[in-house]
Amino acid sequence: MNPQEKEKHDQFLRLYVETESSLRGFVRSLVPTLEDAKEVMQGTAAVLWRKFDQLDSPKNFRRWAFGVARFEALSYRRDKARDRHVFSEELVIKLAKDAEDESDHFDLEEKALEKCISKLPGKQRILIQEAYSQGTRIDKMAERIGRTPMSLYKALHRIRIALADCIKADLKKQEGLV
Amino acid sequence: MKSSSEELELIRLYLDSQATTEQIQLLEQKMLNDNQLRKDFLAYARVDAALPYTLNNKQNENLEINQKSIFFHWSSWVSIAAVLVFLFTVNTGLFNSTSTSKKPNLQTIAQFGKLENCRWMDPNQHVSTGGTLQANDRIELSSGSADIHFKTGAIIQLNGPAIIELNTANSAFLTLGRAAVIADTEDSQGFSLKTPSSTFVDLGTAFTAAVAPDGLSRLDVTQGEVNLIAEHGHTPRLIKAGETMFVEPGKQKILTRMESGDESKSFIFPTIQPPSHNDYADASRGNAKVIVGKGILRKQSNWEVNPLSLLDGKGQSEPDSPQESVFLEKDNKGKFGNLLIDLGKAINIDKINSYSWHQHQLIKKANNRATQKFTIYGLGNEELPDLSISLSNTGWKRIARVNSDSFFDVKDYIDRPAQQACSIFASKGKIGYFRYLLIEVHGPTFFGEIDVFGDQ
Numbered sequence: 137m138n139p140q141e142k143e144k145h146d147q148f149l150r151l152y153v154e155t156e157s158s159l160r161g162f163v164r165s166l167v168p169t170l171e172d173a174k175e176v177m178q179g180t181a182a183v184l185w186r187k188f189d190q191l192d193s194p195k196n197f198r199r200w201a202f203g204v205a206r207f208e209a210l211s212y213r214r215d216k217a218r219d220r221h222v223f224s225e226e227l228v229i230k231l232a233k234d235a236e237d238e239s240d241h242f243d244l245e246e247k248a249l250e251k252c253i254s255k256l257p258g259k260q261r262i263l264i265q266e267a268y269s270q271g272t273r274i275d276k277m278a279e280r281i282g283r284t285p286m287s288l289y290k291a292l293h294r295i296r297i298a299l300a301d302c303i304k305a306d307l308k309k310q311e312g313l314v
Numbered sequence: 315m316k317s318s319s320e321e322l323e324l325i326r327l328y329l330d331s332q333a334t335t336e337q338i339q340l341l342e343q344k345m346l347n348d349n350q351l352r353k354d355f356l357a358y359a360r361v362d363a364a365l366p367y368t369l370n371n372k373q374n375e376n377l378e379i380n381q382k383s384i385f386f387h388w389s390s391w392v393s394i395a396a397v398l399v400f401l402f403t404v405n406t407g408l409f410n411s412t413s414t415s416k417k418p419n420l421q422t423i424a425q426f427g428k429l430e431n432c433r434w435m436d437p438n439q440h441v442s443t444g445g446t447l448q449a450n451d452r453i454e455l456s457s458g459s460a461d462i463h464f465k466t467g468a469i470i471q472l473n474g475p476a477i478i479e480l481n482t483a484n485s486a487f488l489t490l491g492r493a494a495v496i497a498d499t500e501d502s503q504g505f506s507l508k509t510p511s512s513t514f515v516d517l518g519t520a521f522t523a524a525v526a527p528d529g530l531s532r533l534d535v536t537q538g539e540v541n542l543i544a545e546h547g548h549t550p551r552l553i554k555a556g557e558t559m560f561v562e563p564g565k566q567k568i569l570t571r572m573e574s575g576d577e578s579k580s581f582i583f584p585t586i587q588p589p590s591h592n593d594y595a596d597a598s599r600g601n602a603k604v605i606v607g608k609g610i611l612r613k614q615s616n617w618e619v620n621p622l623s624l625l626d627g628k629g630q631s632e633p634d635s636p637q638e639s640v641f642l643e644k645d646n647k648g649k650f651g652n653l654l655i656d657l658g659k660a661i662n663i664d665k666i667n668s669y670s671w672h673q674h675q676l677i678k679k680a681n682n683r684a685t686q687k688f689t690i691y692g693l694g695n696e697e698l699p700d701l702s703i704s705l706s707n708t709g710w711k712r713i714a715r716v717n718s719d720s721f722f723d724v725k726d727y728i729d730r731p732a733q734q735a736c737s738i739f740a741s742k743g744k745i746g747y748f749r750y751l752l753i754e755v756h757g758p759t760f761f762g763e764i765d766v767f768g769d770q
Contacts, residue, residue, distance in 0.1 A: 146457065148527055149475040149490060153435045153454055157367065164363030165356045169331050173363060178510055178529055178563065185527035227342050234352050245360060249368050268366045269450060293326040296365075300315055300357045 148188050151197040152181065158198075158242030159205055162235045166209035166228055176212045180205045202239060206232040244310070245303050252302035260295050267292055317354040325355050329362055367452075422446045423483040427461030433474065452479045455491070462486075467499030468516070470507075481508075492524040494536075511563040512741075515541040515550070529563030530715065544569065544741030551741070558721060560714075567741035568714045572686070572721045574731030579631045581669055581762075586735040589669050589763035591627035594661060594770060598627065601658045602766070604640075607701045607752060609651015612641040621653065629762030633673040633732060634680075639760035641683065650755040652701070655766065660695040660749040663768040665739040666713075668753075672760040673732035681732045686718040687757030690738065692748035701752070710752060713745055714738045717756075744768070 156177075163180065164173040183204050191200055210228055223231075253261060266277060267288070278288040315322060324341040327333035333341065345352050424447040434441065435454035447453075447462065455474035462470045465483040472478055476491020484501075486493075487508045497505035497516040505516040510529035514521060519538025525531050533542060535557050541550035542559060544567035551569070553559055560570040576582040581589055595602035604621040611619060617637045630638040642650040668688075674680030691710040693699075699708035716736050724730045739745065751766065 145527070146475050149477075150435065150456065152527070153477070157364065160367075161360035161363045165359035168328065170363065170366075181527055182529055182563065223338070223342050227346055230346065231352060231356065234349075235356055238356070242360065246364055246368060249361065249364055253368060264365060265369050268369050289326070289330055289332070293323070293330075296326075296358060296361050297315055297322060299361050299365075300354075303361070304315075304357070 144188065147194065148185060151194055152184065152201075155198050155201050157246050158239055159201055161242055161245075162202060162232075162239060163205050163209055165235055166206070166231055167212060172212065176205070176208050179212065180208045183208060198239070199236075202236050206236075241307060244307060248303040248306035248310075249299060251306060252299050255302060256295065256298070260291075260298075263288075263291060264295055315354045315357070317348075317351045321351055322354065322358070325358050329359060366450075421449055421483075422465070423449050424462050424464045424480055427463045427469065429458070429460050431458035432460050433457045435477075447480055449480060449482060452477065464502065464505070466497075466501040466505065468495065468497040468502035468505040470495050488523055488525050490525050490527055492522065494520070494522045496520045509561070511544065511561040511567060513543040515543060517541060519555070521553075531561045531563070532558065532721075533561070534558045542569075560721070561741070562712075562714055568745060569739055569741055570714050570716060570721075571737045571739075572716070572718050573735050573737075574722070575669075575671070575733035575735060577633065577671070577673070577733045579629070581629045581671075581733065581735070583735045586667060586737045589627055589629045590667075590765050593667075593765035593767045595625050595655060595657060595764070595766035596627050597622055597625040602655055603658075604653060604655050604764075606642070607652040607654035609642040609645070609649070609755070612636060612639075612643050624653070624761055624764045625655075627763070627765075629669045629733075630671045630760070633671055634675060635671075636760070639670075639672070639683075639762060641758065641760050642755050644758065650757065652755060653753040653761075654701070655751040655753070655764065656698075657749050657751070657766065657768075660747050661769040662744040662747050663692070663751075663766060664744055665737060665765075665767040666690065666745065666751070667738075667763075667765040667767075668716075668736045668761060669734070669763040670759050671733040671762055679727045681727055681730050683758050683760040684718075684730060684732050684734050685724075685757050686716050686734055686736050686759050686761075687755070688759070689715045689754045689756070691752045691754070692746050693750040693752070694747055695749050698750060705752070705754075711746065711748075713751075719757075 159180065160173065160177060163176045164170065167173050167176055180201070184201055191197060209232070210225060213223065213225070213228055266272060267274065274288055275285045278285040321344060324333065324337055327337055328341055345355060426441060426443055426445045426447070429441065429443055432441065433456040435456050453460070453462070453472065455472055455476050457474040459474065460472045462472060462480070464470070468484060470478070470486065471494040473492045476493065477489040478491070478493060479487040479489065481487055484504065485506045485508065489510065493507065495505060495507055495516060497503065498519055503517070507514045507523050509523060509525045509531035511531045514523055514533050517539045520536045521540045522534040522536060523531065533540065533553060535553045535555050537555050539555070540553045542553050542561070543550045544561055558572070562568040571586065573583040573586050590596070591598055602625055604624050606621060611621065613619065619637060619640055621640050623638065624640050632638070640653070644650055668686060670684050670686050672681055672683035690713045691705055692713050693710050696709055718734050718736065719730065722729055722731060
């Protein structure tokens, strides 16, 4: 890699890493599973890198990346639509617009999420820790801890709702609205 | 969240992939008309997406005390980790009496070794030699180099910019960048480094892996042998010392191998066969033709090259033979154009080989036309689209990207082989079912031959 390429590579990587977490949340909201989100993220990264030269200013990377991710998710949705029911393009466009409108808060949300996780009761924390570890299968985990898969799914559901509510409250507090 | 519990349950079912078609349709109908539900759906999805990463970061914070500047012996720091895990468990009351046998996912699997000029993506990250690493830890190195010593004895030298996630004491996932692996201890046998497109399994020696931001993976075996597993269920491909392989990301795993020839008109390469008459596209069979899709073919007043010579079963007879080389001129925008191969009908393609040769007889530095830099695309039985329209909008499928200067790590002309062969094939099965192959040329290559193997 020559110095110019390395510099470009380095700049891309810095911008991408800064944007990655908010982009990931956005993509996850547009596709059905975490695995789908991973695939779309990979496709998005590929397009961003391939077209990086077309970016007019690093300041616009975030907005540009959201645009690319939206198109990647739509295209992924079209491919998947052949063998499985997914949301209509109309809804995906609405969701994408909503997500883009709120994307400025995503970084704050992630910080709030960290605080909210530490506020969880210990048992709930260890539950999501294990459930979200790489390679964990919910059915196997349920068997191991002596629960039914459905009760585990429901427990994780309650934790996610609690976390989403906690994040919202935290952000409002920061804005001085509470 | 303001949505009803029934609506939130629909969201859960959808995101846990348990929703029926009817439930997805119901959720969709509701969301189309309900801004609040869309808002809640997005917030819920963001929590779901962020949890794996945030939990991983929390885990690191809990063990930050474990970051020591002294390089402990394994036995010492494994004990320390065990004590910390125990304290963490007791202090947070994570386990009740019925679950004490379950281990939290906080096992120490590696530690930092030598760190040189390291700049981390997160400037607040405190890393020092001896700092411990756990499963699922993610390391984001902006520049410099960092050694990671695994418990099994495997060592990874990470060169920034790079992102790597540690999976187990004997495996890691390289998302971006370059990592050199030495796995020569008994316990590290079988160390596996995954990349977005493949898994490299060490068979007891050393290799280097690199991943471009778009997922293109490169494997260089420096000692011994490595098994390359491009996809689950595919037969591993044994890559030996001195060999290099590229793996394209995506569902269809396309491998690219490049080799340096013996610089004779016989075009002898270590493993890639010489130019052949036995391929489907060979001119003698009359199946295929080649035209310049875009660009200008180099010619002079006393000679002109027929692009069909790319299919004549032989390369050039001399090291600097423009009359026998298909060579596209660079235009004023720096573009070279493309070559279109029409196979006459769509066929299942197994392999595509390309050959180049260029070495000026007197000026040793003049060998840059041996470089092969191109992207090859395929198109099935559809009507040939207008080649001036963007390929991504006209159904072309990218098969592989080739850059032999990058492959041979050319820093000076002496690093560049004067005679080169490139072989593109699928990890398993066929490359694809194509009638047209479009070669977007990105360099001043003297192409001598292109062979397309497939249905006969």
